[in-house]
Amino acid sequence: MLISEQYYLNKSKFLVAADCIVFGFKDKELHILLTRRPVQPQYGEWSLMGGFVGENESLETAAKKVLFEYTQQRGIYMEQVNAYGEVDRDTGGRVISVAFYALVRLEEFDTSLAQKFDARWINIKDLPQLVFDHNKMVEDALTLLRFKVSMQPIIFNFFDGKFTLPALQDLYEAIYQRPIDKRNFRKKLASMDILDKLHIKETFSSKRGAFYYIFNEEKYKAYLASGKYYSL
Amino acid sequence: MLISEQYYLNKSKFLVAADCIVFGFKDKELHILLTRRPVQPQYGEWSLMGGFVGENESLETAAKKVLFEYTQQRGIYMEQVNAYGEVDRDTGGRVISVAFYALVRLEEFDTSLAQKFDARWINIKDLPQLVFDHNKMVEDALTLLRFKVSMQPIIFNFFDGKFTLPALQDLYEAIYQRPIDKRNFRKKLASMDILDKLHIKETFSSKRGAFYYIFNEEKYKAYLASGKYYSL
DNA sequence: ACAAAAGTGTTCACACTACACCCATGG
DNA sequence: CCATGGGTGTAGTGTGAACACTTTTGT
Numbered sequence: 001m002l003i004s005e006q007y008y009l010n011k012s013k014f015l016v017a018a019d020c021i022v023f024g025f026k027d028k029e030l031h032i033l034l035t036r037r038p039v040q041p042q043y044g045e046w047s048l049m050g051g052f053v054g055e056n057e058s059l060e061t062a063a064k065k066v067l068f069e070y071t072q073q074r075g076i077y078m079e080q081v082n083a084y085g086e087v088d089r090d091t092g093g094r095v096i097s098v099a100f101y102a103l104v105r106l107e108e109f110d111t112s113l114a115q116k117f118d119a120r121w122i123n124i125k126d127l128p129q130l131v132f133d134h135n136k137m138v139e140d141a142l143t144l145l146r147f148k149v150s151m152q153p154i155i156f157n158f159f160d161g162k163f164t165l166p167a168l169q170d171l172y173e174a175i176y177q178r179p180i181d182k183r184n185f186r187k188k189l190a191s192m193d194i195l196d197k198l199h200i201k202e203t204f205s206s207k208r209g210a211f212y213y214i215f216n217e218e219k220y221k222a223y224l225a226s227g228k229y230y231s232l
Numbered sequence: 233m234l235i236s237e238q239y240y241l242n243k244s245k246f247l248v249a250a251d252c253i254v255f256g257f258k259d260k261e262l263h264i265l266l267t268r269r270p271v272q273p274q275y276g277e278w279s280l281m282g283g284f285v286g287e288n289e290s291l292e293t294a295a296k297k298v299l300f301e302y303t304q305q306r307g308i309y310m311e312q313v314n315a316y317g318e319v320d321r322d323t324g325g326r327v328i329s330v331a332f333y334a335l336v337r338l339e340e341f342d343t344s345l346a347q348k349f350d351a352r353w354i355n356i357k358d359l360p361q362l363v364f365d366h367n368k369m370v371e372d373a374l375t376l377l378r379f380k381v382s383m384q385p386i387i388f389n390f391f392d393g394k395f396t397l398p399a400l401q402d403l404y405e406a407i408y409q410r411p412i413d414k415r416n417f418r419k420k421l422a423s424m425d426i427l428d429k430l431h432i433k434e435t436f437s438s439k440r441g442a443f444y445y446i447f448n449e450e451k452y453k454a455y456l457a458s459g460k461y462y463s464l
Numbered sequence: 465a466c467a468a469a470a471g472t473g474t475t476c477a478c479a480c481t482a483c484a485c486c487c488a489t490g491g
Numbered sequence: 492c493c494a495t496g497g498g499t500g501t502a503g504t505g506t507g508a509a510c511a512c513t514t515t516t517g518t
Contacts, residue, residue, distance in 0.1 A: 007271040008325045011284040013245035016317070016328055039239040055244040059317030059328070083315035083330045085248070085291030093240045096248055096291070096328075098315045166470070183472070184508065206469040208515040230506080398497070415499070416481070423479095438496040439489040462479080 017097040018062040019050035021141040024106035025158045030174040031121040037131055041091045047131045063100040071104055077157035078102045081141045089133045101141040103157040150231045156215040164202045164210035188230050194220045249329045250294040251282035253373040256338035257390045262406040263353040269363055273323045279363045295332040303336055309389035310334045313373045321365045333373040335389040381407055382463045388447040396434045396442035420462050426452045
């Protein structure tokens with residue numbers, strides 16, 4: 001019987017990074033928070049934000065730390081995308097990266113942070129070339145996001161509580177990159193019965209004004225229990 | 233401007249393992265290849281098979297190596313499930329694991345290998361408690377497998393080329409753990425038109441015998457191009 | 465008054481479900 | 492001849508897609 005030391009010893013160790021694909025919703029378009037790489041090699045090129053995992057951190061903890069550093073928000077919705085471990089993926093050294101996507105409330109975003117880190121919100125339609133395999137990470141994150149969003153009500157994490165139906169539809173259209181029929185969209189939402197209509201209107205994006213809605217957790221549970229399944 | 237050395241230096245490094253959830257189909261049930269953990273701590277307990285990633289290996293390469301070691305098969309269909317990085321997940325040391333699921337052709341499996349590694353094919357219905365977070369890995373792998381199998385024709389990797397429709401249905405039922413209507417199943421397959429019927433019968437599981445079919449890659453491409461989407 | 469966005473129903477096609485009987489063969 | 496598993500069609504239901512006009516209000 002081997003003992004632990006023989007088994008774990010003399011094995012290669014690796015730098016492990018957590019890279020975050022931070023999604024935000026702005027100007028009816030999906031945006032990603034990108035930064036300029038602060039070190040050589042590839043200094044100054046567009047990059048996802050990331051950080052190395054510390055000795056006493058889980059992958060999730062490391063990712064949360066990165067997110068907090070760049071956004072000062074806590075309780076951000078986050079999900080693991082994949083691990084990336086090609087030998088030469090990082091031109092600066094052997095690094096294994098675990099990618100997470102995150103959904104942030106962009107209205108709350110402190111623009112001074114953008115200055116500090118030379119970070120910008122880039123429309124996903126205008127995605128530049130990124131360092132290493134970061135473009136692949138974004139692609140994978142988008143694929144996963146599209147799937148998740150159609151199955152679970154995670155999309156409300158983009159909003160600070162309340163939202164209007166036109167805005168919600170714009171968001172879905174931005175994520176799927178395809179137009180959605182207004183009537184079908186609202187009909188489906190109505191039949192799910194997971195939202196509460198507020199009696200306040202949002203009046204700055206139209207003259208008439210659109211009613212605010214909020215997501216109702218209880219109704220969502222009832223919807224799940226009902227056995228009906230719609231996908232948005 | 234920081235240079236690379238300052239950035240990458242003095243960061244924690246980690247053991248990284250590739251753990252494999254090896255699925256096989258036998259006796260109308262889905263099975264997983266499990267082994268007895270060969271080292272302390274938790275010596276002799278049920279475990280997935282895994283191995284540490286080497287200096288010049290990608291995660292995929294490491295997983296392929298593990299798969300080859302235990303099955304002697306090459307070209308095994310494999311897909312990454314997730315990375316697992318809780319600080320205390322491995323009671324023997326800090327290890328970050330990347331899980332992969334694999335689909336193997338169980339008919340080709342060399343049972344002498346099972347002896348050598350103290351490995352066994354366990355019915356997923358009778359899954360024992362596994363070491364560390366391996367049960368969670370299996371759960372995640374199953375969820376992913378179920379999704380993938382319904383969307384893409386990866387299920388044929390369980391067979392050595394040809395298969396009968398009853399066997400294919402049994403396999404789907406084993407994966408989903410729910411009965412499927414025979415006529416609906418066959419009707420859907422027929423409308424997809426991605427299989428070729430051979431004029432040979434498999435005669436050992438019934439008196440009448442069931443026709444063999446093979447997956448036709450070209451037809452599958454045509455099916456994709458047609459824009460029709462069925463999910464199995 | 466008019467421009468601009470919010471809001472609202474109906475019809476049609478098609479995929480999914482449920483369901484029962486005959487066929488071929490080995491023993 | 493009978494037991495065992497292989498093979499086949501139809502009708503109903505519900506979700507997804509297409510489609511146009513009225514309402515509200517600020518300018």
